[in-house]
Amino acid sequence: QKEVEQNSGPLSVPEGAIASLNCTYSDRGSQSFFWYRQYSGKSPELIMFIYSNGDKEDGRFTAQLNKASQYVSLLIRDSQPSDSATYLCAVKNSGYSTLTFGKGTMLLVSP
Amino acid sequence: KAGVTQTPRYLIKTRGQQVTLSCSPISGHRSVSWYQQTPGQGLQFLFEYFSETQRNKGNFPGRFSGRQFSNSRSEMNVSTLELGDSALYLCASSLNLDRPYQYEQYFGPGTRLTVT
Numbered sequence: 001q002k003e004v005e006q007n008s009g010p011l012s013v014p015e016g017a018i019a020s021l022n023c024t025y026s027d028r029g030s031q032s033f034f035w036y037r038q039y040s041g042k043s044p045e046l047i048m049f050i051y052s053n054g055d056k057e058d059g060r061f062t063a064q065l066n067k068a069s070q071y072v073s074l075l076i077r078d079s080q081p082s083d084s085a086t087y088l089c090a091v092k093n094s095g096y097s098t099l100t101f102g103k104g105t106m107l108l109v110s111p
Numbered sequence: 112k113a114g115v116t117q118t119p120r121y122l123i124k125t126r127g128q129q130v131t132l133s134c135s136p137i138s139g140h141r142s143v144s145w146y147q148q149t150p151g152q153g154l155q156f157l158f159e160y161f162s163e164t165q166r167n168k169g170n171f172p173g174r175f176s177g178r179q180f181s182n183s184r185s186e187m188n189v190s191t192l193e194l195g196d197s198a199l200y201l202c203a204s205s206l207n208l209d210r211p212y213q214y215e216q217y218f219g220p221g222t223r224l225t226v227t
Contacts, residue, residue, distance in 0.1 A: 032214050043201055043218040044154070088154065092214045097142065097205075098167045099216060103153035 002027040004091050006102035014110055019076040021087050021105050026070070029094030033065055033072045036088040038104065044088055048074060079109045113138065115204050115219035123225045129190040132222045136183050136204030142166075143185040144216060145177060148199040157200075160185050189224075197226045 003026040013019045021035075032051055036044035050056045050063040050072070062075040072091075076083055086104040093100055116135045124130050136143050145157040156169040160179035177187040183204075189196055203216035 034215065036218075043199075043221045046215055046217060049215055090216075096167055097161070097214060098144065098156055098159055099214065100156070101146075101154040 002030075002091070002093050002100050004089055004100050004102040006087075006089050006105045008103060009106040010108045011105055012108045012110065013079050015079060015081060017079050017109075019079045019083065019107055019109070021074040021076075021089075021107065023072045023074075023089030023102055024070055025072070025089075025091045025100075027091060027094055027100075028070060030070075030091045031094065032092035033063070034090040034092075034099065035061075035063060035072075035074045036090060036101075037083075038086045038088060040085075076107075079107075081109045081111050083107060084109045115202060115217055117200075117202050117219040117222050119222060120220060121223045121225075123227060124192050125227055126192055126194060128192050129188060130192060130224060131186055131188045132200055132202075132224075134185045134187075134202030134204075134219055136185070136202075137217060140204035140206050140217075141183055142205040143179055143183065144203045144205070145185070145187050146201045146203065147171075148201055148221075149197075154201070157187065192226045194226050197224060199223050 005024045035048040038044045048063040050065045056063045060077045064073045088104045089102040090099040142161045144159040159167040163179045174190045179185045199221045201221045202219045205216045
């Protein structure tokens with residue numbers, strides 16, 4: 001059973017701080033990793049994807065991948081109250097065209 | 112470019128009935144995946160269709176079925192509804208050109224199904 005684990009939170013950070021969201025996965029053969037943001041009552045929105053070890057930056061978001069440790073993280077710099085949402089980590093299963101999702105981490109950014 | 116659309120957005124059914132949900136992917140996307148989302152279980156994979164063929168299937172009973180049409184539009188059907196089928200049903204589309212390491216999925220707004 002391929003698994004993706006996330007701390008359910010909530011992770012509370014003050015406005016302007018860096019929020020760090022973490023994800024571990026069990027399928028060592030996984031090659032593609034995704035972060036989705038889901039606001040309450042809405043559908044998931046793709047915000048980042050990463051395929052290679054290291055960091056990938058896009059605006060205030062940085063995704064970090066360490067395949068040896070089977071670990072993916074998402075950093076949100078200068079957090080805003082509008083970033084308050086649940087963040088879902090997803091991993092493409094090796095040998096399949098499917099994604100396995102973690103249960104998500106709720107982020108709360110206080111003004 | 113228009114996003115993924117799903118109809119209907121909300122649905123209320125009674126136990127024992129059946130329901131059909133529809134999904135239109137982003138233009139040019141050939142892969143459509145369906146998920147069930149509940150507060151307790153999170154996002155659970157139902158099935159994936161590519162070029163009108165079911166390519167992968169999750170661990171759901173046979174009451175859950177789907178299909179894809181030649182224009183990539185997809186439908187899923189749930190027969191003999193149970194109370195536990197109440198959930199948000201999400202459809203996601205992907206370009207899926209078999210390029211290595213790439214499989215970005217884009218979600219529709221979902222269909223909220225309530226079974227009473």
